[in-house]
Amino acid sequence: MSGGPPWPTWFGWADAKPLLVAGPCVVESYEICARVAEKLTRLAPQLGFGYVFKASYRKANRTRITGFQGIGDEQALEILARIKRDFGVPVLTDVHETVEVPAVAEVADVLQVPAFLARQTALLLSVGRTGKIVNLKKAQFMSAQAALFAAEKIASTGNTRIFLTERGTFFGYEDLVVDFRNIPRLKAGGYPVLMDATHAVQKPNTAAGVTLGERAFVELYAQLGVVAGADGIxxxxxxxxxxxxxxxxxxxxxxRVEPLLRRLAQLYGLQ
Incomplete structure (x- = not known):
């Protein structure tokens, strides 16, 4: 596990365990969120993972104006609060502007800074000042060192409860690749690191105005992330x-989640 801060204690866990952050891309309905949360709050602990439910309450960076942005901020945050209460699970969601931070921090246990916003100083300082756990996504255009500089902005507030997440690097206009050297490079900064195995398989900027991807490689990327030293997936x-x-x-x-988690548990030495 990471040599950085004792992050399992951030969630009130007594022992170190690999982290699983998982859930739908965006809050669509309570029913969809609950189906995912019900399965993973049961499965993850059985296999030795600490589990955090994730879902964006709003999608603020869609390619086109016609892209789905959400069901409404208030309703989506209420659903996240219900998931947290009904399943006893920490929740993670994104923030996009400083004005959003106070309301989202009332619900979320983990505030996520999206990759496209990873250099926005005011936003980084704002999430840091909440004292909440922060997940900083390494932007597709950033080196590991640049991501560590961004983490320094958050830490300058006195909040060092920071995760860094690898999610791939632009390869031309319409593809991403993952440089798995980034995982140990990010960990060298003293922060725990997650491998985002689903966003890393995206194919952005397509002519259709819709982000595509190669789902067939998700399991591979997750396993490679563990082998490279990621503290969680x-x-x-x-x-x-x-x-x-x-x-x-x-x-x-x-x-497809259970077979993957069983394989990851083997790689982490949990089984």
């Missing part, structure tokens, strides 16, 4: 990905 999961209005091409179907 970030997955977007959905009962029927093809029916989702966001990231339909890359989310992992719910029925």
């Amino acid at each position: 970030f997955l977007e999961v959905h009962p029927v990905p093809e029916a989702s209005p966001s990231d339909a091409a890359t989310m992992l179907p719910l029925d």
Whole structure:
């Protein structure tokens, strides 16, 4: 596990365990979120993982104006609060502007800074000042060192409860690749590191104005992340990905999660 801060205690866990951050791309309904949370709050602890439910309450960086942005901020945050209460699980969601931070911090246990916003100083300082756990996504255009500089901005507030997440690097205009050297490079900064195995398989900027991807490589990227030293895995999961209005091409179907987690548990030495 990471040599950085004792992050399991951030969640009130007594012992160190690999982290699983997983859930649908965006809050669509309570029912969809609950199906994912019910399965993973049961499965993850059985296999030795600490589990955090994730879902964006709003998608603020869609390619086109017609892209689905959400069901409404208030309703989505209420659903996240229900998931947290009904399943006893920490929740993670994104923030996009400083004005959003106070309201989101009332619900979320982990505030996520999206990759495209990873250098926004005011936003980084704002999330840091909440004292909440922060997940900083390394932008597709950033080196590991640049991501560590961004983490320094958060830490300058006195809040060092920071995760860094690797999610791939632009390879031309319409593809991403993962430089797995970034995982030990990020960990060298003293922060725990997650591998985002679903966003890393995206194919952005397509002519259709929709982000595509290669879901077939999600399990491979997750396993490679563990081998490279990631402290946990970030997955977007959905009962029927093809029916989702966001990231339909890359989310992992719910029925493929258990075999993957069993394999990851083996790699982590949990089984």
